[in-house]
Amino acid sequence: MKRRVAILISGRGSNMAALIEAAKAEDFPAEIVVVISNRADAAGLEKAAANGIPTAIIESKPFGKDRAGFEAMMQRVLDEKQVELICLGGFMRLFTAEFARRWYGKMLNIHPSLLPCFPGLDPHGQALRAGVKLSGATVHFVIPETDAGPIVMQGAVTVADDDTPETLAARVIKIEHRIYPEALRLLASGRLKLDGDRCRTLGSGATDATLIAPAP
CATH class of the missing domain: 3.40.50.170 (Formyl transferase, N-terminal domain)
Structure with a gap:
């Protein structure tokens, strides 16, 4: 059973693209099930969609300093997609200690x-x-x-x-x-x-x- 992975991006998503390409191999032990961006203009969103990867946009700017509120919205998407592992690919957003601890050992x-x-x-x-x-x-x-x-x-x-x-x-x-x-x-x-x-x-x-x- 392949592990379900989310990639979080803020920009062009070059490392995201490398992960998506690697995951195409039949013997790769993970599958990319969603790409989440905190910016609607992130170029990586188009790359993900072109590869058939579902995307989600959760704008962080409206949350201001409310990092916990932003993370709660993101966690809903992660739960919906049954995500097991997270990879950050140029994700320009700091996490709360609570979120980092929740995903400790499962977020790269x-x-x-x-x-x-x-x-x-x-x-x-x-x-x-x-x-x-x-x-x-x-x-x-x-x-x-x-x-x-x-x-x-x-x-x-x-x-x-x-x-x-x-x-x-x-x-x-x-x-x-x-x-x-x-x-x-x-x-x-x-x-x-x-x-x-x-x-x-x-x-x-x-x-x-x-x-x-x-x-x-």
Whole structure:
């Protein structure tokens, strides 16, 4: 039985598209049953509809600071669609602690940095200002604190001396599109185990794969 997944978006939905594409595979252990946007003008809504995915619009702006009221409306849709897992795909809305706890261990987010480094806004600019040689993306479980939940999966890219936030973002997003579907696969297939603040992957082991920058 495939796990029922909702994707929450606010914009173009590029990671949403990667998840939808992955879920088309017959052996993928999850199905995307609804895409919910808090903005009616989110470009991702058209992409979802073009793939036959039901969509729902719950405008967050009218709720102002009433996050609980907004979440109650969203929870109704999640209940109606019998959603079991949530993936955030550029969802620009903070959750209440209550909602985050309700979905703890069942809600994933992706952030374009190697967390815990560079959480929050402008992660690529943060990375370049820090002078790091490697950056990347992180899939993590959602907790009340921003970009701070147990890490599920990470992917890295090298950082060039002449990189700008835009050129770095263009490489990192390719990594995002690779690791997010794989993280959802692990979660939906029951291979992830939360152990305190850490996420362990059943059946995984160390490899000899390395990424060194600058290349020697």
